[in-house]
Amino acid sequence: MSDPILRVEGISKGFPGVQALKDVHLEVRAGEVLVLVGENGAGKSTLMKILSGIYTRDEGEIFFEGQPVELTGPLQAQQLGITIIHQELNMMPDLTVAQNIYIGREPRRGPFVSERELNRQTAELLKNLDISLDPREKVGELTVAEQQMVEIAKALSFNAKVLIMDEPTSALTDAEVETLFGLIDQLRARGTGIVYISHRMDELRRLADRVSVLRDGAYIGSLEKDEISIPTVIEMMVGRAIDEGARPEPRDFGGAPVVLDVQGLSTKALLKDVSFQLHKGEILGFAGLMGAGRTETARAVIGADPRDGGTISVAGRETRIRQPEDAVKRGIGYLSEDRKLLGLMLEQDVTFNTVLASLSSYANSIGWMGDRTAKDKTKEYVQQLRVKTPSVNQVVKLLSGGNQQKVVIARWLMRDCDILIFDEPTRGIDIGAKDEIYRLMQQLADAGKSIIVISSELPELLRIANRITVFANGEVTGELRNEEATQEKIMHLAAHGEDN
Structure with a gap:
């Protein structure tokens, strides 16, 4: 079992009238997909925003590659190697694929951006990820799945060691989901640690190396791959058993108005x-x-x-x-x-x-x-x-x-x-x-x-x-x-x- 790339201990975060996180513990290992689950309001997104530098924690410690770190903003988190892809994609539709990936970091010749070098650099990055996109195409002309690929490429252009994905399949077709899963498998094989937030139990079955569960802002526990069962995960999430196979009682409405x-x-x-x-x-x-x-x-x-x-x-x-x-x-x-x-x-x-x-x-x-x-x-x-x-x-x-x-x-x-x-x-x-x-x-x-x-x-x-x-x-x-x-x-x- 590899040492964690990222580890959090005792993380708490409160907002006016709401305690979003209470003494949360979590770890992410290299080359694994950690599926993070919990009901809406369980604290998943708040925790991920703390890990990506968007929020500051009230209490607790964050360790990256064994060293304690202070995350003061998203750019610092990216430079460290932690990148998040939000459920609501953050692309600029009128810019090209290359411009979106390297915005603010474009290669220059003197005071001018070198579009040729920018496109070459992007083409090489996309090729390494087996993503078939034209660096010169405008992002607004891409499908949602293709835009998601651009977000992933952008994250990895920062040499991301931990990639956080928040409900990435919510707007994708079945075929696009399979393409995304294929890319996730590639990233896992390269040693990237992935935190995958999802509500979908079928995705958990397909992707998870481990599952961690939050409920009401608290850490409930984690299951290794050979321990994962859907009824167990659901009960950990909601605090009670839910029969997914239940059906309504047969009724004849023929006589009803x-x-x-x-x-x-x-x-x-x-x-x-x-x-x-x-x-x-x-x-x-x-x-x-x-x-x-x-x-x-x-x-x-x-x-x-x-x-x-x-x-x-x-x-x-x-x-x-x-x-x-x-x-x-x-x-x-x-x-x-x-x-x-x-x-x-x-x-x-x-x-x-x-x-x-x-x-x-x-x-x-x-x-x-x-x-x-x-x-x-x-x-x-x-x-x-x-x-x-x-x-x-x-x-x-x-x-x-x-x-x-x-x-x-x-x-x-x-x-x-x-x-x-x-x-x-x-x-x-x-x-x-x-x-x-x-x-x-x-x-x-x-x-x-x-x-x-x-x-x-x-x-x-x-x-x-x-x-x-x-x-x-x-x-x-x-x-x-x-x-x-x-x-x-x-x-x-x-x-x-x-x-x-």
Whole structure:
């Protein structure tokens, strides 16, 4: 067992009203992938920002190659050999690959940058990493995966000995993920120590040489490769066992009222004669490959995209929904797949985001929320949904992903929507928070709400949906009751629906 390149002892860090880290211990060895896991808010990102010089620690010691170090900023950490690739990529789209990699360190001839030498140097670096990119291409014209490769090349241009990767696959396709994993294997073979932060258990299985777990800002423990089991890791993360293979109890909704009846829905862009029904108290899953028509159907139903044909009936009455406001008036709430861009106002507080769909009920004569009942009502939903926040005055961007999602759910519950459409409800959320969202959806359904869940994760649909409607090429290609559904059957309908 090799000595650690990087070791931290007793690290603590606090912010106003929050103790983010408490006496944390961690070590990273040369040539290993250490997968760091924990729920949202466990302290993973705070620890990594301390190790990369972005934050300063309150207590504890950091050792690099056996020597105590003080990390005073990101540049010093990079020069030492510690580099981080953030989940939100930090590229300059109008600059070339070479310019992004060596910005501030460009080779010069006198006072001028030598573009020729810069491109030659970059080409050599990319070749050594087996990355097939043109140094002269603008980063803004690259895919997200290619931009990620540029970030990795930039990190290694500092001769990084420890590379920290924060949720690097969150925006990648399956093929791009495999390319990234191949590069990680190369880096491991060269002796680079990698800290890999992830919520995805399948990535843990594929990559981990060791796993370290944080929970509520504290270090819980580490497992060597031959000790790793997914149930053990999950229990360490959340403090309780979670049955990933659980399914809803079989139920027959045939006698339940139809609350949403969509027939022959079509759009000029994609959808062709889409029909489905949603019953009271039912959770209906939408499955299919990316671009198959799942989200497009939801957007057409709520009036976000124009329809070219078809009818929509709510509670037995045909209705015209031309814009999202019409859908809200008819009791339909839509939770967008991109909660940060389309679902939340990140700079506003929990109260504002919760009452956003019900502003007319809480605005005072001045036109803003002077009514104390807005905060009181928000507190009720924060308590009911167990939103972890210091107060309803907390700015939403400071909440974890799972708690942000709960705020969006609270908004539509406050509006008293009977039909809720969840689009990728657990994207970017840890497994403990996922389980809470699943339980919450089931509670809502048990209380008489009707839910559509759109998800790219088939285990998620099997875990929560009573029925699953499958899409391919803008059409419904099949429908499966949960008790008969398998991942294989769903994928067959999603990939080969035209043959059925």
